[in-house]
Amino acid sequence: MNPHVIELLQAFEPDSRSPKMRYNEFITFVFKTFEDRMPSTNSDKYIKMRNNVLGYIVANEKSIIKNLSKK
Amino acid sequence: MAADQLTINTFLESLGEVAGIEFESSISRNGIEIEFEYKTKGSASTFKKEIAKILKSSFSSIIVLKSGTIPERLKFSGYYVDFIASKKVKKKPKTGSGIIPTAIQEKGTTFILNQVLKKNKNFKKKEDILSDKDTAEGLRKIFKGYENRLSDWIHSYYEQQKEFLKKFSSSKWDEFRYGKDDFVTFFSKQIKNVARSFDPTKPVGNYTTWNPSDIWAVYDMNSVKKDIEKNITPKTQNLVELNNLLITLFNEKRLIGLSLKKIAENKTAKLKFVNVDASTMKFAEIENYNMNDLKFDFGNIFIGEKVTTYVKYGRSNDYTLNITKAGNNLSFNTAIRSTPAAQGGQTPVKMLVELLNRKGRSSFKNDHKSYPANAADFIRRYDEFETMYKELKKVDTTIPSFSEFKDVITLLYSGGKSNLAILKLMTLHFFSDALKNNLRNPEFWTDLLYYGMKVGPRFAPHAKIS
Numbered sequence: 001m002n003p004h005v006i007e008l009l010q011a012f013e014p015d016s017r018s019p020k021m022r023y024n025e026f027i028t029f030v031f032k033t034f035e036d037r038m039p040s041t042n043s044d045k046y047i048k049m050r051n052n053v054l055g056y057i058v059a060n061e062k063s064i065i066k067n068l069s070k071k
Numbered sequence: 072m073a074a075d076q077l078t079i080n081t082f083l084e085s086l087g088e089v090a091g092i093e094f095e096s097s098i099s100r101n102g103i104e105i106e107f108e109y110k111t112k113g114s115a116s117t118f119k120k121e122i123a124k125i126l127k128s129s130f131s132s133i134i135v136l137k138s139g140t141i142p143e144r145l146k147f148s149g150y151y152v153d154f155i156a157s158k159k160v161k162k163k164p165k166t167g168s169g170i171i172p173t174a175i176q177e178k179g180t181t182f183i184l185n186q187v188l189k190k191n192k193n194f195k196k197k198e199d200i201l202s203d204k205d206t207a208e209g210l211r212k213i214f215k216g217y218e219n220r221l222s223d224w225i226h227s228y229y230e231q232q233k234e235f236l237k238k239f240s241s242s243k244w245d246e247f248r249y250g251k252d253d254f255v256t257f258f259s260k261q262i263k264n265v266a267r268s269f270d271p272t273k274p275v276g277n278y279t280t281w282n283p284s285d286i287w288a289v290y291d292m293n294s295v296k297k298d299i300e301k302n303i304t305p306k307t308q309n310l311v312e313l314n315n316l317l318i319t320l321f322n323e324k325r326l327i328g329l330s331l332k333k334i335a336e337n338k339t340a341k342l343k344f345v346n347v348d349a350s351t352m353k354f355a356e357i358e359n360y361n362m363n364d365l366k367f368d369f370g371n372i373f374i375g376e377k378v379t380t381y382v383k384y385g386r387s388n389d390y391t392l393n394i395t396k397a398g399n400n401l402s403f404n405t406a407i408r409s410t411p412a413a414q415g416g417q418t419p420v421k422m423l424v425e426l427l428n429r430k431g432r433s434s435f436k437n438d439h440k441s442y443p444a445n446a447a448d449f450i451r452r453y454d455e456f457e458t459m460y461k462e463l464k465k466v467d468t469t470i471p472s473f474s475e476f477k478d479v480i481t482l483l484y485s486g487g488k489s490n491l492a493i494l495k496l497m498t499l500h501f502f503s504d505a506l507k508n509n510l511r512n513p514e515f516w517t518d519l520l521y522y523g524m525k526v527g528p529r530f531a532p533h534a535k536i537s
Contacts, residue, residue, distance in 0.1 A: 013130075015078045015079065015130050015132065016078075016129055016130055016131075017128070017129060017130065017131050018129060021129065023079060023447060024445045024446070024447045026447075027446045027447040027450065028446055028484070028485040029446070031446060031481055031482075031485050032485055035482070047474065047478075051474075051477075055450070057447075057450075058447065058450045058451050061447075071276050
């Protein structure tokens with residue numbers, strides 16, 4: 001699994017019980033985490049990284065949901 | 072944790088209404104506050120129980136604190152969800168503020184026309200209206216609760232009756248009626264039996280999508296009603312036949328539908344016949360527009376939290392199509408520069424979709440449920456919206472990059488403003504489909520305008536005072 005995603009999964013604390021809602025919450029969490037850490041310079045590289053991570057999460061929805069259910 | 076508050080509050084905001092009660096939730100020092108109004112104590116209890124049930128099934132950390140069987144407070148991660156309930160009281164209309172209800176405006180016109188035609192009042196200048204004791208008293212009764220706004224309408228009433236008399240003073244008219252036995256109500260019922268076209272049968276829809284008339288001038292109401300009923304029986308008659316009958320009645324001065332617009336203080340009214348013959352089913356200036364006369368102002372899709380976008384017609388923006396929020400979906404409203412006090416009318420969405428499919432195919436739906444409900448759905452559909460974005464970029468190269476646009480939308484979804492994100496995506500979709508097939512087709516854009524203004528053979532003949 002993508003190392004960034006593993007790190008984010010570890011930091012994420014879900015509120016919802018429903019797997020689908022947890023997954024949506026996680027996407028929001030990832031987006032906001034990147035927003036908070038966005039550097040003032042060289043942000044293009046960071047945006048690219050964020051979009052890659054989000055793309056990975058969407059492409060691997062099933063395995064992410066499975067991981068989230070262990071929380 | 073603050074994140075817990077935010078998530079639960081966002082979740083509550085997305086519900087909007089529970090057990091038939093609309094509510095507002097907001098983050099407070101103690102957690103979250105849910106404000107709502109109730110009619111009976113029973114409905115308040117049902118509401119609290121439902122909220123507790125929904126939250127408990129969605130969030131593991133919710134604990135319900137009850138008084139008897141009624142949830143009084145909900146606890147989560149050291150915070151509370153508190154209910155702030157107030158009993159619903161019948162609101163009195165605010166004096167001096169808000170929009171005057173259309174029914175009051177139209178009742179006012181009906182009353183003034185009756186004063187002139189039936190009581191032989193003669194208003195030579197606008198001041199004469201309130202100087203006449205009987206007329207002033209009648210208008211004050213109609214404007215009850217809005218008395219201090221009456222003066223805003225006197226100019227319009229004066230201009231409306233002046234224009235009406237110019238054209239129709241020599242004809243005989245029954246007393247003008249407004250309410251349950253008027254022609255608006257009569258047609259609203261009858262129009263259900265009329266089809267726009269057959270094979271497949273397309274019903275006309277409701278009254279307002281066919282006919283912009285607010286009040287009707289009629290002579291010998293019973294015989295006119297009989298003629299119309301005869302025409303639209305048996306059920307499902309053709310709209311063209313009904314419109315033709317109305318044109319005949321119009322020309323015989325037996326039935327005139329009047330579309331009323333507020334007249335700006337510094338303007339005089341003009342009465343214009345619309346859809347009574349071929350020449351009044353088109354406007355010469357609109358017919359002459361080419362693509363160079365159109366401006367597309369859709370910048371609000373890509374920045375900030377505004378959603379209204381515009382198509383402007385003519386060198387001096389003589390006409391405008393405003394695309395804006397109407398509940399969770401979009402509405403398409405026309406506006407005419409020469410009558411700034413009033414809207415031109417709303418373009419019926421069904422007709423708009425038909426028009427989008429006339430040249431090429433369109434997948435546009437004016438239904439928020441067809442668009443991504445959350446950030447994850449949006450990310451999944453990036454490619455689809457990027458294709459749409461490219462259509463708009465061809466027309467305006469100054470719009471932000473797709474990457475920036477994606478961030479704007481994702482941030483709205485993440486910040487609990489999904490409705491705004493969806494409205495922006497819907498507007499993008501509309502412009503994309505419209506421009507893809509009609510970038511060199513001014514007729515498409517002028518038809519959108521005509522549909523809003525109810526001009527053309529599909530719509531009822533009427534006299535417009537604006």
